[in-house]
Amino acid sequence: MTDSQSPADDGAQSFEDLMQGVERHHHDRADTARVASPDPDSLALRRAAATEEPERVIDGLSSEAVDIVESGEELLFAAPGIQLRLMKRLRQGHLPWEQGLDLHGMTVEQARDELSTFIRDALRNRARVVLVVHGKAYSQAGRQPLLKSHVNDWLRRLDGVLAFCSAQPRDGGTGALYVLLKQRK
Structure with a gap:
């Protein structure tokens, strides 16, 4: 740096050098065009990644x-x-x-990834009510219903979920949930 240059000039010039060839962004709105559904190969890769990295957070779900x-x-x-009549x-x-x-037979990490993807896809497909079967853990004597507990927590955190409740016996009873989703406009 020469005596005539101040430290501020040096920093400003290096920033300008770094920004050479960068074009200014002229709009402030997101592109909300529909995205095509992912192909099965990319879903398989996401499932594999979820099992390799069990500590990562998916859609804010741990x-x-x-x-x-x-x-x-x-x-x-x-x-x-949410209206009482609608909940009833x-x-x-x-x-x-x-x-x-x-979600039967899945690990907690696999179930988290599948549930997150399923809810996003259901919202994109404009579904109003979906069924999520988590099971009751009866087949594993002495084991706690981990999937049921996690699904209960995750659905409360997912954007787009307005309400949920245990299903009727014909649809799985306390081993399944009816989930009410937001409607896209």
Whole structure:
């Protein structure tokens, strides 16, 4: 640096040198065009990555410990503003579910990835109610219902989920949930 240059001039010049060839961005809106569904190969890669990196967080969902619920316990959640009449119809199974996901046999990390992807896809497909089967952990004597507990926690955190409740016996009872989703405009 020469005596006539100040340290501020040197920093400004190096920044300008770094910015050579960069074009100014002239809009401030996101591109909200629909994205095509991922191909099965990319889904397989994401599943493999989820099992290799169990500590990563997906859509804000962690696989760390949550409050454990009982196998036969009924689950119920409603975001503020959800009408009581709508919740009653959901609990009675009077709102038909349009898509379903079965998490039986998956690890917590696999279930987290699948649930996150499933909810995003259901929202993109404009589904109103979906069914998520998490099971009750009865097949593993003495084991706590980890998937049920994690799904209970994850659905409360996912954007787009307005409410959920345990399903009617014909759809899995306390081993499944009806999930009410936001409607896209």
